[in-house]
Amino acid sequence: MSTVPSSAQIVVLDHPLVQHKLTRLRQAQTSTAGFRRLTRELSLLMCYEATRDLALEPVRIETPLEAMEGCLLSGKKLCFVSILRAGNGILDGMLDLVPSARVGHIGLFRDHDTLEAIEYYKKLPDDVAERDCILVDPMLATGHSAAAAIARVKDAGVRNIIFVCLIAAPEGIRHLSETHPDVKIVTCAVDRGLDDNGYIRPGIGDAGDRLFGTK
Template structure:
């Protein structure tokens, strides 16, 4: 697996803004979308293209367009939903799947409570989104489930990651590409990322 850490100053600046506890729901949601769009631009830099003929008002020319089946964006419920529109701003024709997981508190086994993916998932470039990569537990389970449904070409985008989450995902799925907005210091005893930004889902949906 390759891990790419974002270096663009606009991404860094916007991540700083969402960390602030005084950033309200409306602004938080908007900035999460903007970061997802900027990260998506970087993560999709290797999309394959094919040449097609187009007629300009001047002449006929051969030019590139994105090749293959439409992209699938797959948010991990619920916080991942906040990143979807950012990707759709770049690729409006992308399909959107959803994946919802919980861990059995006793067995710690992942249980899929919702999974709806676009058809021909094996042929699509998949972009899984979740703003926080903490322990990596849900990320690992989500990718496992997408693979069980046939997904093969998988990119994973997280705005803030803990080293523990990056290691867990790298170890479990060495074949995927991971894009991280900022690598934070560590997890605390409650599995929150430090310094982090708190609970991303609560801050996106105003449920604090």
Template sequence: MRLHVADHPLVAHKLSVLRDAKTPSPTFRQLVDELVTLLAYEATRDVRTHEVEVVTPVATTTGVKLADPNPIVVPILRAGLGMLEGMTRLVPTAEVGFLGLQRDEETLEAITYANRLPDDLTGRQCFLLDPMLATGNTLVASIDYLLQRGARDVTAVCLIAAPEGLKVVEEFVGDRADVQIVVAAVDERLNEKAYIVPGLGDAGDRLYGIV
């Protein structure tokens, strides 16, 4: 597993505003969208391309185009939906799948309740979107879901991560696949309720309200 922490002043600034408990939901949603676009720039650094001929107004040159098959972006419902537009803005040709998982608050295990993904992901570059990498259980379940369908190139884009969760993901992945985690920050720890400290609260509730 490879970890990339996006060390950039704009990333740090936007994340600081997201952490502020006084930031209202509309501003929170806008900042998540902007922050994910910045993280997507880092996450797609190794996206596959092939050469194409380009005719400019002056001459013919060689350029690049995203290779087939197109990457697939998979937001983890529901909070991951708030990251989707920021990702697809940068990669508009990507296909979009959906994976619904929620954390059992007693066992902290991830429960799958919905999916809309191709049965075969062989040869596809997959980008998972989930704001919080806390215990790591949800991300492990999501990665496992993709690997079972043939994916071997998975990048997870998260706003923040806890060291405990990163360790869980690293131990699960081993040498099974090429997995990269791209985050804006790695926080201190998890608290007794498995929330990231200092964190930014429940990302889903802050994006969409408490339901």
């Protein structure tokens, strides 16, 4: 069994609501509509953690009763980058929470023989280098797709990146921490490991198929 390296920057959300919804999500009998809804709800909860360290600045406001000093976000703004296609299931919930964020998309598919990530699409905001980026994908399996997507975002000039996924395998965490040690991983669970086909066990099945009802 592969183990998670001690040097990995990883946050596992053990909140009861997260674990409850994740268990419902894993169940084979969960419908496409239910899977989509649960993914959106979990993405909201993961977004809270992924944005925990955003900078704030004081601001004077007027409530209906009196003046006070509140706080608003300051500094660089956010960009969510979805790794297609399954990343869009997480993206929707994140945008519910931060509707002003810019959005990028990176399309990658995994070569079934080499398990390497091959790019077929990339579209990022023009000012992405001036933003903090949160990359989203439901699963971190081998880590090749995530590492490739992060490399492309770094090539665009981004320096502050967080990777968010529903579940991760130790092998993927290891690969990502070795290729991009500066990137923090936020996930709901670290599963046992990968099978011979590169699927996470016990996992959630193929997230894209379950989100979009294509299988």
